[in-house]
Amino acid sequence: MASNEPGVSGGGSVDGHLSRRGFFGQAAAVSAGVALVPPAAAVAAAQPVEAAANAGLVDVAFKVNGEPKKLSIDPRVTLLDALRERLGLTGTKKGCDRGQCGACTVHVENRRVLPCLTLAVSLQDKAVTTIEGIADGETLHPVQQAFIDHDGFQCGFCTSGQIMSAVAVVREGAARTDDQIREAMSGNLCRCGAYPNILDAIKQVQAGDR
């Protein structure tokens, strides 16, 4: 009978896990051969936790919320899992791991990116901003404050992604009408159905000309 498919992935998964494994394996080899070779000592020192699986680790350095981070990681690790499992930044949420829900939305170089679809090793020298990095000390970002003012969330699980998207929508300035804002935010699902309140929150921030 049929072999087993873990996860029984519907859409979104790469065509066959064997090929995925092969692909990532190759990508790792290529990366290691080209640009990302670190001093060997740094690898061992940086990530002792991964010692049990240190074969094929790749070094990568990027900034998160302004702080330089260096990782020596399995090349299969997504930016999302790097943030959550390696860097302790769990404010970014995993709702689908397939680019379908927007819960994980962060900024890379000020653009909205889905870290579940982005391999961490591809971020060399890039600047990543997460939900933990947008407030100014104790002062919330205006979008964060507007979400509280307008009750733009219930369970809060989609909220980090909604806020990161909303910050970009406000900054990009292209969406001005209600329908344009709704369209621009439609990659971020909210099963609690906070959509009308999120719209109001974004409009409050736009009215404040931020």
Next chain:
Amino acid sequence: MRATPIGQPVDRVDGRIKVTGAAVYAADNKPAGLTYGYIVTSTIGRGVITGMDTAAALASPGVLAVYTPFNPLKLFAYVQNQNDESAPPLQDKEVRFHGQTIGFVVAETWEQARDAASLIRTTYQQQPPVTAFPGPPAAMEKADTDAEGPDTVLATGVASVAQAVAAGEVTFTASYSTPVQHHCAMEPHATVATWNGDHLTAYTVTQGAVLSVRRLSETLGVDAAKIHVISPHVGGGFGGKWGNWAQVPLACAAAKALGRPVKAVLTREQVFTLAGHRPLTVQNLKMACTADGKLTAITNDGITSRGFAGSWSESVANWTLTTYASPSIQVTKTIVPLNLGAATVMRAPGEANGSFALESAMDELAERLGLDPLEMRMKNYATFVPNTGKPWSSKHLDECYRRGAEEFGWSKRPKKVRATVDGDWLVGTGMGTATYGASRGLASIKVRLSADGTASVSGTAADLGTGQYTVFAILAADVLGIPVDRVRPELGDSTSPTAANAGGSNSTCTNGPAVQVAAKAVQTELVALAVTNPKSPFHGKDPAEVVYRDGSVSSGGLTMSFGTLLTTCDVGSVEAVGTSPRLVDPEHGFRSFGVHFCEVRVHRWTGEPRVTRWLSVMDAGTIINVKAARSQIQGAVVMGIGQALLEATEVDQGTGRFANGNLASYLVPVHADIPPIDVRFLDHPDPLISGLGAKGIGELGIVGVAGAIGNAVHHATGVRVRELPITLEKLLGS
């Protein structure tokens, strides 16, 4: 006296941590030495596993263990029915549905576990899965089904409901169906388990920490006193996190076996197969009424699916028993077991689907009689509970109808269908009644006053996004007479006093009165301390002469805040546990009520339906926090719009696979689908449910939504769709 915060729009007390990413959900926990589990699922819909080759997986880097039915983690049988799977995973080799748990790989990293899982080779002996209702009634009779009921009320002198229906001046028969749907809470099911000797700590998604303790105690064979469940924040539940699905026992048992903490998170695709769904239903309705529209008899034969792996099914026809006055009513329930995952409770179980049929049928019947749909409902207004004849504890649905009709502009509605065209859009309006049962259970809550001047309020309750944290803060602040921001609610910890789980629209009506009792009781404790502690300025006074008011203790001209008093006495805190008993009132019917009015536009060339205007008017007793309550109704309407227009989990009939079991193909509403949603509350306290007067609102808001939308679609186009969802191909050419 301070003004009461009850009924005011209060910002969520957990708002700041939720907008900064600081709120900790189950999968955010990372105990030292954490390992990662990955569930392996079946690729057939029915059969027996004949072999699993795990050698390559075991040899894969970082892998610590591979558990299968051939090498299982021991899990004892489940005892408590939690509307989820009836048996623990991996304990036998039978495959009951496509996507069932058949293995669990644990490795040092998640990537290693996932990829090792892909190396397992499984062989099966396959059988054809049963994945749909048998079809015509004759086939249904021969099929392997269970039945419940009938539940019957008969008018005096009537021998049977069939006779009453046949005797009707006007009769109406129709069949309505609803598909499999999924909760799709944004947070996938997650459990992180860690043991300290024989004590287990489990960070897990749950609608009630005590449900998880109970399930783990049963299946692990561990004393509940040694199990600590921590679940302060849950990323949406909607019924899907009432049960403790496969990742819960697997993570906990593997962590014990391996001596390392284990995290297990379902992939989104696994959430679809492993964590329940709203079942497939059909309702066959027969109604009879007088020529002027008074119902004389209704029968509703409901058919519901049940997963072979589970035990729960919907009583889909039961909404017909309690909504409209009719001297004779009969409902039945036929349960068809299918090779799909366990069906489970999903927001307004039975009633969200049940109301789609009856609210559509009321409209159809009104049209046949030439009556306005609202007039039809008022003609059959149930002043008493239709199936018991008991009076209601309170019911202001007529006021909801009147106020809603006025504010929506219902009187301007054209009587004819297809009467309004706006460019390429056909415009229609519709309405639907909402009602959902209310009850008050047993709950205990602890209130603790601390030397720093804050009060904490704790109970095992859960906040799934419902605003329960803020409800606790508001109610305690009200009774203690202190600002809301000086109250620290603590939820989701199994070591707290046992409060209501989040389900059945029960949290606030059950926990609310207990918060009030505890906040009162702690004042007595504080006064007792004031008069007995030698360091207290009130020492030696008669407790009857010492009063607590607005956060302070006073007597004989001396007033001292509780924080200062505790500091003066060098006492960290005083506390009291308050218990509010279960309400037993067999004399009355308890329900929340409301009405939805909506406008829908259907594109005349593409058939695309769009909801463009919404008003809900709700009668749910005392509203504690009007801000969060409004959001909760809005959210339920959004989910109802999905139920009506978008959502159906497609079953591949050959294999039993959920063909669209992911968030790209299973369509939940997005921002662009949702118009402004106007919500009003009547705010009449229910005099019998509790002193607080609050009934529930969590499920009420979705009931009647699909019916209202179907009615508006019909008004716009003249097309009546009786099968959800109302997708554009059903409206093409309209």
